[in-house]
Amino acid sequence: MELIIFEFLDGHYAIELSKTKVILVYKNTMITPVAIEKPWILGFTNLRGEVTPIVDLRIKFSKDKPLYHEDTVIIVVKTEEDKLMGIIIDKIKETKSIDVDDLSITPDMSLGMDPKYIQGLKKDGDDMIAILDIDSVLNIEELVGEGSN
C-alpha cells in the first residue's frame, strides 16, 4: 500500500496514495467560504472546473486555532462516494510503500479523534503513523451530522 505521509494535528498521519488526486498549495488556492456550513468546511475551490469543497479537519479535531503558512497544502482525495474533496494538512513529509500486514488495528485509545476515522496504525521508527480513513471522515453523515463539531 502506497501512503502519503504528512504532519497534521501534532502527529504523523497518512492517506492512501491511490485515493489522492491532486495536491494544492494553500496560499495559491482561491477558496469561496460558506458561512452557514460547519466551521471545518472552509469553502469551495475551482479544481479544473470541478466545484471542490475544502475541509480543515484541524478545526474538527482540535481546539487550537489552525495555522496557515507556506507549507500548508491541500490534499484532494476522491472518496468512495466518488466525491472530490480537499483536506488541509500542515506539511507533507514523504510517500512510502508499506506492507498491509504491518498495519496494526486501531486500538481504542486516545488519538485525538474517534478511532473510526483511523484505518490503521503503522509503526515508523519511534513514530507512529495513523492512516486516515477519508471515507468515514468525509462521508455524508459527517458533513450533515448534528455533532458538536
Added chain:
Amino acid sequence: MSDTLKDFFAEEAVEIFESVEARLIEVEEKGTFSEDDINALFRDMHTLKGSSNAVGFEYFSKYVHYLETFMENIRDKKQKINSKVIEFIIEASDKMQVIFHDEYKNNLDIKEFEKELESLISNIDNLKKEKDITIAKEEEAKEEESPKKVVKSKAFVGEFVDLMNNINDALDLGNKLDEYDDEFLRELFRYVHTLKGTSLFMGLEFFSKYLHSIETLLDMAREKELAYTKEINEYLISAMAESQDIADDEINNDLDKAQYQAKIKELEEGIAKLIVETKLNKGYELFDDKSDDNNEFMLFDDEDVPEKNVELSTRVVKVPKKELNKDVKKDIVKEVLKEQSIHKPQKQTIKKMAATSSIRVGLDKIDFLMNRVGDLVITKSMLFDYSKTLSKEINNRGLLERLEIIDREIRELQEAVMSVRMIPMDSVYQKFPKVIRDLCKKLDKKVNFVYDGENVEIDKLMMEGLMDPLTHIIRNSMDHGFETPQERLKKGKDEVGTLKISTIQESGHIIISIIDDGAGIDVNKVCQKAIGSGAITEEDSLIMDDNEKAMLIFAAGLSTADEVSDISGRGVGMDVVQNNIHSLGGYIKIQTRKNKGTTFKIILPLTLAILDGLNVEIGSQIFIMPLNMILESLQPTKNMIKKVGDDNKEILMLRDEFIPIIRLHEFFSLEPIHKNIEEAMLIVTQIDMNKVALLVDNFLEKEQIVVKSLDKNYKKIDGISAATIKGNGSIGLILDIMNIVDIKMEQSWN
C-alpha cells in the same frame, strides 16, 4: 455485432411498446377494435417477433409469436372480440414487455417464462372456446382500397437508411467473394428481415412486400435449399436499387398499385427464375399463388414458408449463366432513375428524409458539447474580467466591442446546443395513460385522462427529474383525489372524473398543471395531521388559508390516508415530490377546493444549465442571484420600512403592497456592511403568489453563469442552489431564494 443489433432493436422495441400501449388504451376506451387497430397491432406484434428473433431474443419472440397468432385470428375473424379479449391482450402485452426487459438484461428466469407462456397459451385457448359472444361491430371496415394516407413514422427513417446501407455493403462485399459462408447469408437475411419490419412500421406496405420476396429467397439460401451464387448476389443488388425506388415513391404517395404490381411481378419472376436455375421446378408455386389474387397482407405467414420450403428439393443444380436479364434490367433501372431526377428534382427521397429529419445521437455527446459551451462561457467571463485590468486606452480601441460580439455569439451557440436537448412534453405524457388505466382498475374508479401543450419543449434532463414527481402526483390524485363513481354520482358530478395535464411556457418558465376534478384536499384533516406531527402549531393553522394548508401535504412524513395502501399513503411521496422539483430549480403550488378538485402547479425554469445572474454583496461575501427571480430592486427610504409585531418584523411598504423583508446576511450569519437599512438594497422577488424583499448590501455586475451542481462533490447547502465558476476562476454560490424563503417561513412559524 449482435449486441449492437440488440441495442438497436431494443430502442425500436420500446417505441413499438409505447405505440401498442397507446393503442390498447384507446381500444379499451372504445370497448372494441376497429379494423385499423387490429391491423396495426398485428403489424406491431409481427415486427416485434421478426426483429427480435433476428437479433436473438429467443424467448421474447416465442412469446410474441403467440400474441401475433392471436391477433391474426382476430383479424381473420376466427377469434371474436369481447371485453375479455381486450383485457387479455392488455395484460399479455404488459407481460411481453417484462419478458423483453428480462431477456434484454439476460436475467430471464426460464422456468418463470415457461409458466407465463403456458398460461398465455391456455388463456388463448379459453378465449377461443367462448362462444356466446356478440360480435363487435366494425363500422370503419369499409375503408377498402382507397389510397389512405399512411402515417409514415419518421422516427424509423434513420434506421431504415442504415439498414439499406448495410444490405448494400453486404451485397457489394458479396460481389467480391467467391464463396458465401453461413455467416454472410445469415447476416444478409437478418438485415433484410429487420428492414422489412422497420419499413412496415414506417407504413411502407408495398416496399415491405417487395422485400418479403427477397427475404424468402435469402431464407432459402440460408437454409441451404438453394445455392447462393454471384448471379443471385448481383440480381439482389439491382433488386435492392429497385426497392429503394419503391420506398421513395411510396413515401411520396405517388406509387400506384398497378405500377407496383408490375414491379413485384418482375421481381418475383426474376427470383423464380433464379430458383429454377438453381433448383427443381417446384420453386414456382411459392410465389405465384401468393401475389396474384391476394391484396391482403398474405406475406406474413412466415410460419408457412419454411414448411413449404422443406418440401422443396434440397438438391442444388448448377446455374446456367446466360439467361439472366439482369443487365437489361439494370439499364432500365438507371433510366428510370435518370428520368426521375430530371423530371422531379425536388422529389423527396427516403435518404433525404433521413438527412433532414433526424439522426440518433447519444445524450453523452450532447452533454459533452454542453459542457464545452459552458467552459467557453466561463472563459469569456475571464476575458471580460481581464479586460477590466487593462488601461482605458486599450479598451477603447475596440476591445470591448469585440468582446461583446464574442458574448453574443457564445450565447447563440449555447442556445443552439440547448435546443438539441429539448424534447416535447409529448414524450412525458405518453407514460401516463397506462398508469392511470392501471390505477383505475385497481381502485375501481373511472377517470379520463386529457392533456394539452404536448408540443412545449422541455430539457431532457429536466424531464428525467420530472417523471417521478409527476407520477407521484398522479397516483396521489387517483388514490385520494378522485371519488368512486358512486360517490361522484351522489355529489351530482359526472361519473367519470377528468385528470388533465397541461404545459405552457410563460415568461421564462415552464408551468405544468395537473388538474383533477375530484374531492379536493381535506385541508382540515391535513392540518390536524400536521399539528399532530409537530410540523406546525395550532396557532399557525389559524392564519393559514386553504391553499397554504394544502401545501402541508409536502411536509415530510405526513399522510392523510388513514390506511397505508400500496399506491400511496405512506407519507413519503409528497415531500419527495417537492424536493425533486426544488432540485430542478422549480417550485410547486396547490389550489384546492372542496368537491371541486385540486390543481397542482409545477413551475420550472426553462433550462438547468446556464442562466443570467446578478452578483450581490452580502457582508464580506459575494453571492449570485438568478436574474429571472428579480421582480424589481430598490434602495428603500426610511418611511417605506414598517415594523410590526413583538419581534419588530420588518415590512416593506411598496406602493400598496406590504412585503416581508428577509435580511440575507442574517440568514448566512454574516456581518452586514450597512447597518442602516436605507443604505442597503432590496430585491423584490415573487414566490408562489407572495412577494418577498431580500436585503443585500450592494449590487455588483451582471454575469452569465454556468450552473454546476454542489451535490456532485458535496451536498445541498441551505440557501444555495448551486455553484458556478466566475470570471476570476473562483467559485461563486447561487442563492436559492425559494429555499431561503421556505426556511425563514418555517423559522417564523416555530
